[in-house]
Amino acid sequence: MKLIIATPSPFARKARIALHEKGVPFDEEITVPWNPGTSAPEYNPLGKIPILICDDGRVVYDSRVILAYLDTLPGTPPMFPANAMLRIDALQVEALADGVCDAVVLIAIEARRKAELQSSDWVSRQSVKVDAGMAELDRLLGDKTYLVGGIFSVADIAAGSALGYTALRFPAHPWRTLFPRLAAYWQRLEERPSFQKSRPSAQTIVEIG
Numbered sequence: 001m002k003l004i005i006a007t008p009s010p011f012a013r014k015a016r017i018a019l020h021e022k023g024v025p026f027d028e029e030i031t032v033p034w035n036p037g038t039s040a041p042e043y044n045p046l047g048k049i050p051i052l053i054c055d056d057g058r059v060v061y062d063s064r065v066i067l068a069y070l071d072t073l074p075g076t077p078p079m080f081p082a083n084a085m086l087r088i089d090a091l092q093v094e095a096l097a098d099g100v101c102d103a104v105v106l107i108a109i110e111a112r113r114k115a116e117l118q119s120s121d122w123v124s125r126q127s128v129k130v131d132a133g134m135a136e137l138d139r140l141l142g143d144k145t146y147l148v149g150g151i152f153s154v155a156d157i158a159a160g161s162a163l164g165y166t167a168l169r170f171p172a173h174p175w176r177t178l179f180p181r182l183a184a185y186w187q188r189l190e191e192r193p194s195f196q197k198s199r200p201s202a203q204t205i206v207e208i209g
């Protein structure tokens with residue numbers, strides 16, 4: 001399998017973590033989806049990564065769909081709780097964590113626009129979503145080891161990726177001080193080999209108009 005990624009992307013990291021957790025061998029193709037010449041639109045009409053190219057030629061895009069696809073592979077550890085309602089809970093956390101990532105991506109991209117086009121109101125609007133998303137992740141975690149159903153699941157993959165991305169792109173955000181339980185949970189996740197092999201790193205993005 002081949003996974004098209006951007007090195008800072010929290011969505012690509014979800015797919016990378018899942019592939020490592022599943023023990024599925026894969027190659028990574030690195031692109032910068034924001035820059036001219038990216039390969040992303042060849043495979044995804046939305047021009048976004050991550051994109052998984054399977055050995056049978058199937059193309060799967062959007063991190064949520066990639067995680068659902070990977071969970072169909074036989075003989076690999078499940079990433080979704082077996083119970084239907086716990087599965088919905090896990091998907092709900094994934095949507096919440098992905099929403100935090102969407103907001104942090106928009107804040108990071110806003111800073112790469114021409115100075116006269118940048119909007120502090122827009123950044124504030126996105127920051128409110130990050131604040132509320134972090135508070136909700138902390139509430140849902142409570143004193144538990146994992147977010148849903150007592151097992152490591154897509155909820156933890158998505159939350160861990162969102163926390164790591166926020167630490168990278170929004171280092172001034174005080175979530176680690178406000179939510180020490182969430183910070184300790186994130187540190188535990190980062191010790192997993194799948195997280196260590198998929199640490200996000202910055203890329204050079206051209207100025208966006």
Ligand SMILES: N[C@@H](CCC(=O)N[C@@H](CS)C(=O)NCC(=O)O)C(=O)O
Binds near residue numbers: 033034048
């Ligand atoms: N919902 C998508 C979001 C993917 C996404 O926003 N990827 C960003 C990189 S972090 C991207 O490729 N953006 C390029 C663009 O919007 O043109 C997923 O979960 O895969």
